[in-house]
Amino acid sequence: MKKIIFSFVTSVLLLLPNMVKADEGMWFLMFIKRLNERNMQKMGLQLTAEEIYSINNNSLKNAIVQFNGGCTASIVSPDGLVFTNHHCGYGAIAGLSTPEHNYLKDGYWAKTRAEELSPKSLYVRFFVRMDNVTDRMLSVVNPQMTEKEREAALNREMEKIQKENSEGGKYVVSVRPFFQGNEYYYFVYQDFKDVRFVGTPPENVGKFGGDTDNWEWPRHTGDFSVFRVYTDPNGNPAEYSPNNIPLKAKKFLNVSLKGVQEKDFAMILGYPGRTNRWVPSYWVDQQVKYAYPAWVEASKTAMDAMKRHMDKDKGVRLKYASRYASTANYWKNRQGMINALTAHKTADQKRDAEKKFAKWASKDANKAEFGNVLSDMENYFAKTNQESANHNYLSIFFRASRITPLVVGFTKQLEQYLSSSSDQEKEQIKNRLEKNLYAYYDESYYPAEVDLFADNLKLYAEKSSSIPSELSQVKQQYNGDFKRYANDVFSRSIFTSKINFDQFMKQPSAEVLHNDPLAKIATALLTKYYQKTPEEEKLADTYAKAFRKYVKGMRDSKISTTLYPDANSTLRLTYGTVKALPADKRNADVKENYYTTFKTMLDKYKPGDPEFDMPARFVDLYNKKEFGRYLDKDGTMHVNFLTNNDITGGNSGSPVMNGNGELIGLAFDGNIEAMAGDVIFDKKLQRTIVVDIRYMLWVIDVYSGAKHIVDELNIIQ
Known part of the structure; x- marks a missing residue:
């Protein structure tokens, strides 16, 4: 262990002057003293x-x-x-x-x-x-x-x-x-x-x-x-x-009320979920041309199905609010990824690095270990491109119709229930099933669940190049009418309503269970989702080894100067500065572009609009100039601001801190221009969008009258 740490740190220190960048990087905390401390202190x-x-x-x-x-x-x-x-x-x-x-x-x-x-x-x-x-x-x-x-x-x-x-x-x-x-x-x-x-x-x-x-x-x-x-x-x-x-x-x-100026030091600690900075060009091509388009199309299909019912009933809107928001977020993210990766020619940049790798790998000292790496990776993606689209159509179907993948597990529990001779075990299984299913019924709306099942299953059945035989039979039997099929399945399945489930539990039957229409199609689809032929397993095995060697070779050869590992939901530090977008990305409504104000927010205000409405009291407080101690020194209320910190999903909610480690805002989003940031860091365009802590406290204190919450904080004026 000591040997690895020593060699890693030594090589890093030799490279520090040119390679440690203020804005790029999601850094391990245990290495920041050696890798980042001096640079961070120079920045503030x-x-x-x-x-x-x-x-x-x-x-x-x-x-x-x-x-x-x-x-x-x-x-x-x-x-x-x-x-x-x-x-x-x-x-x-x-x-x-x-x-x-x-x-x-x-x-x-x-x-x-x-x-x-x-x-x-x-x-x-x-x-x-x-x-x-x-x-x-x-x-x-x-x-x-x-x-x-x-x-x-x-x-x-x-x-x-x-x-x-x-x-x-x-x-x-x-x-x-x-x-x-x-x-x-x-x-x-x-x-x-x-x-x-x-x-x-x-x-x-x-x-x-x-x-x-x-x-x-x-x-x-x-x-x-x-x-x-x-x-x-x-x-x-x-x-x-x-x-x-x-x-x-x-x-x-x-908590600091001092506010921020452009070029101020900004530091974020958080749990970034996943990045793919080390992937080859073949991976990028697959996502842009196959996997992400399928994700976008399937997500939009699910959103449309939910929205039809959410728009008609406030109670239904509440039930599906979180699921819809999550689906919409990823839908826009994946489309943004397609656009950004294409516009930035990310695959071409990866190919340039791979040409250097190929030259290095062809040397006698490296050929035995690294000589086949690129061809093995290229072969894997060539043979899995279409399957990546198939996989995403089915994956989003499972996200849309949440009951479908769960039913397979519920069926196994009921089989155990039917075969058990222990009354105590039966009672435990029954209670567990009731808890999970009743929660699903409480959180769902039957007509919406039917549409989610029908619409996304239809999309998968029509767009996938390979579907299970059971689904092919359904498609033929119902003449492609998946809404009729969904109504049939949901009316007969023991899992889709409390009435059906309770009726089954009064007279539990192995025959009824094994003939349950939802259980049968769910088992077929889930089997398809996880199924791999021996050839596919061998292909995946070869790729996994090749990718591991590729990353090792990129580091050993110094072709890649990236010193930090991909994000994987472990605690990381990222640091940079408060920074505006380039002039050509500026919006005329934003004076300085690194921050927005209450006034520019009011310019977007549309009474009654589901996205741009705001509390009437906001307008009253603005007209009365009641902002308490939360105004910026320029006399305006700042709402959001930009930094060039390197973040991704999972960093949502991360504290943004100044040089003293004081809270100045919460990271909550990135910008569409740099959507390719999970794959390649764009030094010019990558930004973190932050909600200003002063706006947060104004909402809590002045607007909401919850001053007791603010009184708990240790505020630095």
Whole structure:
């Protein structure tokens, strides 16, 4: 382990003057002292690396949490108050809402701790420490192994490492591969599962601009929500209990009201989900021409099906709000990726690097290990291009018709129920099934579920080049009328309504179960989704080895100067500056382009519009100039601003901090011009869109009258 760390750091230090870029990179915290500290301090950081990441002492990392497994949040008060994005809390808030008390639409602020609401399922994850286990992990594998054998050996070693560091279950331990399996690190976390909803602005603030403005600049979105972490009376993680107390935070972020100027230092800590910076040109071509277009088309089909019903009924709109928003976000993202990767000629840039790699790999010293790498990767993508589209049509079908993939598991549980001789086991299975299915019924609207099933299954059946025989029979039997087929399936299946399920449980029958129409088609589709022929498995095995060697070769040869690994939902640091978009990307309505104001937000205001409406009180407060202490020194209320930090999905909700480590805003989006950022960093155009902390506090304090929330914060004037 020491040898790897030494060689890695030594090579990096030699390359530092030219290769460490202020804006590009999602950096490991344990390496920032060696790799980034001096550069960050030259740019304006006033902290030491130890104050950002320390194992033994409180540091900034103790104030950063992963929010419910998919976003980032920060602790901002001694009593465990949490700031994250509105869209990160969206599902939890929707789950707590009813047509009578619609917290999504109308907003909510708990006046007391007793009014803080507990969602059905919500947790935050604190990062404790990490370490390098590359030597140990790679010692259990060898080049002769198949990928399945390699994976099995690595998993066995992962289990040992996880057990050694979990302290009897106190911690969650995760061993993760980096640089495509050329390095391994373990991460120790602690989960807190009693997280309560404190407040959020109304939807026309938290989602101002809707899908139209999503991924666009200029923005005027108050994308934030507030929660609180609770513990047992001794400060330990615990499930919800009325006896629990607010978390006594080891570290929380101070909040700055000083505002930002262009070129100010900006730092983000968060959990970026996934990037693909090391992929070859063949991967890019496949996404642009096959995989992403299928994703876009299938997502739009699902959105249209949901929207038909959401527009007719407020209750249905509430049920599907979170699912629709998630689908719409990825729909626009994937289309933006197609456009950006094409416009930037990303595949061509990758091909230029591959030409250099080919020349290096052809040398006698490298040929044995790297000589076939490019041809093996090219062959894999050539043979899987169409299948990538097929896969995405089916994948989005499963996302749209959520009940379909679940039914396979429910069927197995019912088979176990029917074969069990234990009344206790039967009762446990029944209770578990009822809990899951009843939750689905509560969260769904039957006519919408029928349309989602019908429309996306039809698309898959018509666009895929390879569908299971069972679906071919359906297509022929119903003469392509998938709506009629869906109505038939949903009316007869024991899983699609509470009446059907309860009726089955009164007289459970193996024959009825095995003939269930939804179970039969779901099994066929899921089998198809995961099925691989021996040829496909061999192809995938060859590609996995080739890609791992490609990344290793790109690093060994120094053809790639990228020093950080791809994002994979582990805590990273990114730093840069507050920075406007280039002049040719400026919008005439934005004076300086690195920030937007309350005035430019009012210019977009359309009363009654589902995307650009705003509370009438906003207009009144603006006319009365009631902005309290939250105005910028230029006399305006800043709403959103831009930095050039390197982020991706999972960074939503991440705290944006100044050089003192003080909170100045929350990252919530990127810009459409740099949508290819997950694959290639665009130094000129890549931006992070941030909601200004002063606008957030104005909404909480002045507009909402929840001054008690602001009083919890340690505010730096």
